[in-house]
Amino acid sequence: MTVFESLNRTTDKATEKAEKYIKTSQEYFRLKVFQQITLSLSLILKLVIIGGLAMLSIVFIAVSAAIAIGEALGNMPVGYLIVGGIFLTIAVIAYFIRHLIDKKIITSISDKFFD
Template identity: 50%
Template sequence: MNIFESLNETTSKITDAGQTYIEKSQEYYKLKIFQQLTVSISMVAKAIVIGGLLAIGLLFLAFSVALAIGEWLGHLALGYLIVAGVFILTTGILYWKRAFINKIIIKSLSPKFFDS
C-alpha cells in the first residue's frame, strides 16, 4: 500500500503544480493584454492630439503661404492652386512610398509588442 500512497501523493503534487501553472499563466496573460492595450491606447491618443495640432498648424501655414504666393504673383487664385498642387504632389509621393512607410512603422512598433 505504501507504493499506492506514494503514487497518489506524487499525482496530487503534479496536479497542484499544474493548477498553479495554469493560474499563473492566466495572470500573466491578463497583465500582458493590459500592457498592450494601454500602450496602444496611449499611442493612439498621443497621435490624435499631436496630429490634430499639427494639422491645424499646417492648415494655417498653407493658407498664409497661399496668400503670400498669390500676392507675389498678383493673382490670389494662383497662390491657392500652387499650394494645392504641392499638397497633391506630396500626397502622391506618400501614396507611392506607402510600403516603405509601413515597414518603418512595423519596425518601430514591433519591439514594444513582441520583446516586452
C-alpha cells in the same frame, strides 16, 4: 508506505504544481493584455492629439503661404493653385513610398507588442 500511497502523493504534488502554473500563467496573460491595451490606447490618444494639432498648423501655414505667394505674383488664385500643387506632389510621393511607411509602422508596433 506503499507504492500506491507514494504514487498518489506524487500525483497530488504534480496536480498542485500544474494548478499553480496555470494560475500564474493566467495572471501573466491578464497583465500582458492590460499592458497592450494601455499602450494601444496611449498611442491612439497621442496620435489624435499630435496629429490634430499638426493638421491645424499645416492648414494655417498653407493658407499663409498661398496668400504670400498670391500677393508676390499679384494673383491670389495662382498662389492657392501653387500651394495645392505642392500638396498634390507630396500626396503622390507618399503614395509611391507607402510600402516603406507600412514597413516602418509595422516594425515599430511589433517591437512594442512583442516586448
